[in-house]
Amino acid sequence: MSFYKFLVFIHIFSAIIGMGPGLLMTFVVIQSKPNNMTELRTAFKIRNSLHILTMIGGTMLLISGLWMGFLNIYWFTQGWYVTSLILFLIALSFGPFLLKPRSAPIKQILNDYQGEDIPKEYYYYSKKLFNVEHVENLIFIIIIALMILKPF
Numbered sequence: 130m131s132f133y134k135f136l137v138f139i140h141i142f143s144a145i146i147g148m149g150p151g152l153l154m155t156f157v158v159i160q161s162k163p164n165n166m167t168e169l170r171t172a173f174k175i176r177n178s179l180h181i182l183t184m185i186g187g188t189m190l191l192i193s194g195l196w197m198g199f200l201n202i203y204w205f206t207q208g209w210y211v212t213s214l215i216l217f218l219i220a221l222s223f224g225p226f227l228l229k230p231r232s233a234p235i236k237q238i239l240n241d242y243q244g245e246d247i248p249k250e251y252y253y254y255s256k257k258l259f260n261v262e263h264v265e266n267l268i269f270i271i272i273i274a275l276m277i278l279k280p281f
């Protein structure tokens with residue numbers, strides 16, 4: 130196996146390890162339909178574990194993708210490659226600029242709220258957070274399609 134093929138192997142594995150859990154993160158909380166704070170906290174614990182995999186897989190995707198580009202400079206002339214790279218960096222910047230400020234009030238509710246009834250504010254803040262996550266997931270789906278189809 131050439132080193133390049135090894136990178137493709139790592140890249141595809143990272144896509145599965147990173148993007149699979151990443152695309153599920155939002156739905157674990159929505160679909161588990163938590164009825165009280167205990168269930169909500171459990172849903173967020175599962176979500177946090179999925180997020181760790183997403184961060185590991187996402188970092189490996191970027192490193193292996195760029196490495197393949199440096200080994201085969203031709204990729205940098207291809208639209209699918211450059212577009213994916215830009216979209217990936219945009220999605221990455223969502224973390225500190227859009228997701229962190231939206232998840233901070235939710236974390237505070239999960240840590241500090243006393244009582245079992247889920248407060249109304251949670252639904253307000255989670256809607257704002259999940260809307261951004263839906264956009265981010267859409268970006269990743271576009272990248273996956275670009276990677277497989279390499280259309281331009």
Ligand code: HEM
Pocket residue numbers: 137140141144148190191193194195197198204210213214217269272273276277
């Ligand atoms: C959401 C992020 C990403 C996912 C899920 C993903 C997934 C994939 C998959 C499944 C393939 C194999 C497609 C095939 O050849 O049939 C692939 C190929 C490739 N990806 Fe990505 N990728 C992602 C991000 C990136 C980024 C950010 C770069 C560049 C920095 C990149 C560079 C490449 C290259 C160069 C190939 C072609 C390998 C080859 O056929 O020789 N990928 N990607």
